[in-house]
Amino acid sequence: MPEAIHHFPKDFKWGTATAAHQVEGNNTNNQWAVWEQTPGNIHGGDRAGLACDWWRNAEADFDRMVELSLNAHRLSVEWSRIEPREGYFDDAAIDRYRQMLLGLRRRGIEPMVTLHHFTNPIWLEEQGAWENVQVVPKFERFVIHVVRSLGDLCDVWCTINEPNIYAVMGYLTDDSHMPPGRPGNFDLTLRVIRNMLLAHAAAYRALHNVQPLARVGLAHHMREFQPLRPNHVLDHLVNRLQDNAFNQGILDALMHGRWGLILGRGAEQSARAVRGTLDWIGLNYYSRTRAYFDPRQRSTLFGAIIDTPGGEMSDYDYGEIYPDGLLHCLRRLARFKLPIYVTENGLPDEDDDQRPAFIVRHLRVLWAAIQFNYKIQGYYHWSLIDNFEWGQGWRMKFGLYALNPHTQERTPRRSAFLYRDIAKVNALSSDIVREYTPELLPTLFP
Numbered sequence: 423m424p425e426a427i428h429h430f431p432k433d434f435k436w437g438t439a440t441a442a443h444q445v446e447g448n449n450t451n452n453q454w455a456v457w458e459q460t461p462g463n464i465h466g467g468d469r470a471g472l473a474c475d476w477w478r479n480a481e482a483d484f485d486r487m488v489e490l491s492l493n494a495h496r497l498s499v500e501w502s503r504i505e506p507r508e509g510y511f512d513d514a515a516i517d518r519y520r521q522m523l524l525g526l527r528r529r530g531i532e533p534m535v536t537l538h539h540f541t542n543p544i545w546l547e548e549q550g551a552w553e554n555v556q557v558v559p560k561f562e563r564f565v566i567h568v569v570r571s572l573g574d575l576c577d578v579w580c581t582i583n584e585p586n587i588y589a590v591m592g593y594l595t596d597d598s599h600m601p602p603g604r605p606g607n608f609d610l611t612l613r614v615i616r617n618m619l620l621a622h623a624a625a626y627r628a629l630h631n632v633q634p635l636a637r638v639g640l641a642h643h644m645r646e647f648q649p650l651r652p653n654h655v656l657d658h659l660v661n662r663l664q665d666n667a668f669n670q671g672i673l674d675a676l677m678h679g680r681w682g683l684i685l686g687r688g689a690e691q692s693a694r695a696v697r698g699t700l701d702w703i704g705l706n707y708y709s710r711t712r713a714y715f716d717p718r719q720r721s722t723l724f725g726a727i728i729d730t731p732g733g734e735m736s737d738y739d740y741g742e743i744y745p746d747g748l749l750h751c752l753r754r755l756a757r758f759k760l761p762i763y764v765t766e767n768g769l770p771d772e773d774d775d776q777r778p779a780f781i782v783r784h785l786r787v788l789w790a791a792i793q794f795n796y797k798i799q800g801y802y803h804w805s806l807i808d809n810f811e812w813g814q815g816w817r818m819k820f821g822l823y824a825l826n827p828h829t830q831e832r833t834p835r836r837s838a839f840l841y842r843d844i845a846k847v848n849a850l851s852s853d854i855v856r857e858y859t860p861e862l863l864p865t866l867f868p
């Protein structure tokens with residue numbers, strides 16, 4: 423049979439994504455380092471510790487990116503290293519990030535730098551961090567310092583990673599896995615998201631003032647929400663509300679400059695400044711969630727969420743594998759008429775028995791979305807290498823490469839070769855599918 427090929431656009435970015443605290447090692451000056459010390463906060467009592475040792479030698483993993491034929495990488499800078507005390511900026515930290523960015527560029531890998539990915543300097547945490555609107559000028563000052571120091575080496579900036587996850591995991595969910603660990607605070611959750619969006623908007627403007635040609639966006643985590651019981655009117659209603667609070671409210675603020683029905687609850691600041699503050703939009707997509715009506719859940723608008731009963735789950739029930747949801751989310755983002763990056767997509771899968779099909783199925787959906795002329799410019803797989811998965815510690819293995827955190831030894835999983843073969847030819851072909859996921863051939867290339 424002749425080979426059938428789904429080509430991706432010329433100059434498409436094939437990358438991986440990481441975050442500072444999850445890979446750098448020895449980050450001791452942020453709120454996570456404190457949080458990790460309390461028994462019960464992290465699965466198995468794990469700590470980030472040396473992580474993937476990137477502070478000393480990220481370059482060895484940059485070489486691995488080259489081996490995988492990647493041309494992009496999304497990494498984050500650690501605020502608590504760059505501004506360890508309020509108003510004091512550490513040149514040595516900036517120098518290390520300069521080396522990293524140069525290291526990527528010399529290897530032909532375009533860096534995308536995230537400016538906030540879950541971690542706060544301890545001094546900021548002590549001031550209430552994102553609960554306090556005073557964070558906005560503080561973040562802006564930090565961003566100005568970073569772009570002045572690194573702007574010659576980076577054009578693509580991601581201001582904030584997943585405001586909704588940061589807020590929900592820190593302030594809403596009962597089985598809270600994230601600091602400050604204050605579940606059940608719906609109004610505070612909304613306030614934190616709003617402050618993050620206001621800070622994003624201030625950062626957007628600051629970045630452009632310093633670097634007019636900067637391309638600035640934000641990584642929005644979207645889940646596919648569906649009512650648990652398709653014929654249950656109240657499930658539909660709470661599903662809409664949950665989707666609005668988690669997915670759509672942030673998009674409305676960015677597109678229209680208004681908080682909307684739910685995100686606006688108790689808002690003191692206007693959302694007008696947030697409007698139009700994107701040069702691109704990033705999507706972190708992982709899974710589908712079901713919402714249902716539960717009269718006991720007053721604090722979450724009478725909605726509760728679970729995974730689809732009987733759904734195809736990844737390791738440790740991290741989430742349901744649902745590639746079509748990627749298309750649905752991209753469709754919503756396409757309304758911005760802006761370039762879109764899939765800034766994260768992946769799953770925990772230590773033995774790599776699900777990841778090859780996960781990658782192929784999601785990339786097939788991505789290719790289909792491109793055929794609709796959605797302006798998708800790149801895909802960043804989460805992640806290059808197993809890393810410290812926050813409250814889940816080291817047990818969830820998201821890497822194309824397995825890491826032994828004790829010896830720092832890396833071993834490529836089969837998915838690494840699959841992803842390499844796709845990136846190398848900038849296409850998903852029937853030959854690749856036949857080699858790595860033959861079971862998908864009849865459905866993808868009938």
Ligand code: IFM
Nearest residue numbers: 441444584706766804811
């Ligand atoms: O590891 C995280 C990342 O920091 C943010 N997005 C989801 C990933 C996997 O859970």
